[in-house]
Amino acid sequence: MGNDTQRYSNASVDVPAKRIPQVKNKRIYKSKEAKTWICEQCGGEFKCSTYLKLHMLRHTGTKKFECDICKRGYYTKNEMERHKILHTNARPYACRFCDKTFRGTSSKTVHERTHTNERPFVCQYCDKAFRSTSVRKMHERVHVNQRNYHCEPCDQWFLRPSHLLLHQQTKLHKNKTSSG
Secondary structure (H helix, E strand, O other): OOOOOOOEOOOOOOOOOOOOOOOOOOEEEOOOOOEEEEEOOOOOEEOOHHHHHHHHHHHHOOOOEEOOOOOOEEOOHHHHHHHHHHHOOOOOEEOOOOOOEEOOHHHHHHHHHHHHOOOOEEOOOOOOEEOOHHHHHHHHHHHHOOOOEEEOOOOEEEOOHHHHHHHHOOHHHHHHHHHO
């Protein structure tokens, strides 16, 4: 980083219940229009100081907001309130292109990409692009031959859980399990 770059460091953030850490002169300018705030602890870049302040809460490890249903902790009240929707049958997020509704914004966003064909997640090994980061990660396992799914009786490893299930329906597998 250049000399005009400033970082925000806050190794031991103690965040009062209704207070977010203050950021002072911690913006860098990539251009006259584009301002960026950087976290010194992890290098994360943020569009505005508010996003940096919210991010800094993650470095505290203290989740002050708890779901009263499942007791899961959250850094902000907003995160906790969004989570609580999952405990209901509510589907408040509607697709802009069809009648489908969703419980969360991320699933809605991924679904909407089926309409727009937006594929923002590009494989680091080839030029193939995907609608979600989880599908991209699953694809990347092909390139590194990462086989996480194991059939104990046959001692065979598979890239995907669906491949393991298909294997378990084969005669080879059924013979091993019935004779062993």
